[in-house]
Amino acid sequence: MDRLQFTLTVTFHYLFPILTMGLALFLAWMKTVSYLGNEGRRLRPFRKTPAERDAYDGAAHFWAKVFGVNFAVGVVTGVPLEFQFGTNWASFSNYSGGVIGQTLALEGVFAFFAESVFLGLFLAGRGRVGPRLHWISALMVFVGSWVSGFFIIATNAWMQHPVAYALEGGRAQLDSLWGLLTNPWLPWQYFHNMSGAAVTGAFVLAALGAFYTLSERHVEFARICLRVGVVGALIFTTLQIFPTGDEHARRVARYQPSSFAAAEGLFQTSKGAPLVIIGNPDTERRRLESTLEMPHFLSFLTSRRWNDTIRGLDSIPTNRWPDSVPLVYYAYHIMVGLGTILFVVALLGALLLRRGRLFRSRPMLWALMLACPFTYIANIAGWTVAETARQPWVVFNLMRTHAGASPARAVPAGTGIFTLLGFTGLYLLVGLLYVLLILRLVARGPD
């Protein structure tokens, strides 16, 4: 029940930071172009006429409104999370607070203050603050949201691959903050996650640009969105696959062989393991069915040697397998499949943009628009892999998930059901309001 509730609240919450972090990057970019650009610049993206700079500033102004709505919903759905650690996961908090208390408190003082204050300044608009401070505010909102992401991933990385702690009296206690922040699991998970958020940001930009172009409204604004969005999408879908996706998968293979084997559907330890493109895992008979594979590729991708041995699920006791192997497997393949498709869409879009045909190519514009929701699915699928593959552990190899929940004496089961229903209803309402507000912004368009 606690798991269901936390899954619901954290997944719903995360829909918003994806865009907050992704959009913050592009907002900062547009503000930077508009603030630093002039006709004499050597760097091409900054070579802008005053009219173009104004257009970029106008575009940033519109996206700031979207960002504001998104951020507000992100905050109201995010606040419960910090407290749910205590309400629903008291034993886990008690066990690991000595370690992850550091990263969560670091996030509070180094990210949230900057983010909230500078967003306030940014949204108050250029009328009230000077152009330079307005630009700095945009940069600080970007820095704040990405620092916030860093400390959250640092927390998650510790749960995935606990380091820098000692067990004292049945509780994990930090023995090196440096070790916690240089967890080998951390950097690639962070870059992979942030580039995933940037992919969503880029596709949201491109999708709205495509929508306005197709409906022949706000043409000038739409072109800026398309240009920034498509180039951004190409950069970040590429980074998403290589190096971040590749490197992160290799860390998973090294530190969580059970998760890696489940995600790849590898039941038998094998030499020269194949990479599965299509296939249905059959947990009972411990094999994949109706498969399409690329021989030796998995070994090569993991260790750069074609005939290396990869540990399969058979090398791991069943009680340490992920709770649901098919869930991990499918979520992982959905993520990878969508990632590849999004890369192709971005690549085609960028090619057309370079040839100057993007703004007239209706099929491409439609593809960009329709691709946008799938970026969310890919991000959520990625987190589904990360979280379900770690099960049955809440802290990998240290604490089982059921042992982390609040003791039944403190939080009886019925209370969990009640608040779960409450959160479901409340978030349904919040989600509807969010969609309504975004649609209104889109209908009104940039001024």
Added chain:
Amino acid sequence: MATAWFIFLALMIAVYAVLDGFDLGVGALHRILARTDAERDEAAATIGPIWDGNEVWLIAGGGVLFLAFPKAYAAAFSGLYFGLIIVLWLLVGRGLGLELRRQIDNPLWRIACDTVFWLSSAALALTFGVALGNVVRGVPLGPDGYFHLPLFAILNWYALLIGIFGLVVLSAHGARFLAWRASGGLADRAGRWARRLWWGELVLTVGLVWPTHTVRAEMFTSFQDHPWRLIFPALTLVALGAAYLSDRAGAWVGAFGASSVFIAGLLATAAAGLYPSVLPAREDHPFGLTVHNAASSDHALRVALFWWPVGIALAIVYFTLAYRLFLRPTRDDEPRTVSGV
């Protein structure tokens, strides 16, 4: 080391109560003081761009509790489960009410949003008081370090009294802020309410001494044992007196300052009386959590002592910058609504 973190925690809570206190107070009086649509806009605009930043102090305070006293964090939040979840729902409702009121241009929509904002702000002020009341009174901690209080045991007589105190104090705080920042009829009405609520503050401050003594006599012995700690209640009373004088004189900046000191003084008094307890147990339960048995390892606390002040210093710089811009007198031709989105 744990003592230092106890002081930081008290400091965070005090800053939160002073800062978010005034926007909660403005919210709690919103539909009472602001009669017309324009006045409601004005009241909302006085806290528009900053309430969100103020609320971050609550998150950061929760972070400090988690960092320094994870055991107390786990026990308090799971034991006061319903109280906490209700706070979360109210925070969601209040934030949405305030941020969305201008999003749809329809008078009925605004009334709906304003009502949600008003009632949830008032309920939050009450609930924070109830939470403090439960901490002061103590909770039935078991030997495993956990407890369970059902909703109506959370709302016990003492906690409810402190809850009402919280509502009165924060409303008065908000009224002084409005009297300072708003204009015209709204400011006048806020001033009148501030003067009226002052009597409530006085009656409850004095009247709560005896009930507090009955539920936690240790608070009073701790002041006897360490007389220097009496500086906090003394400061509180001085601030209350100063608030009276400035209320009468209509010196609202001073009144707001005095009521800030009053709130911080009350919390400091509570903290000084409770120390070394972080989460005390009720009389018949000997398993209270103190700075000694609930703290993180010494190493963790010492490491955090390096980065935490840096982060807080940065936060103070940001807030000073934002407040200086925000409190700059607005010219009349400028649009007053700069609310969030």
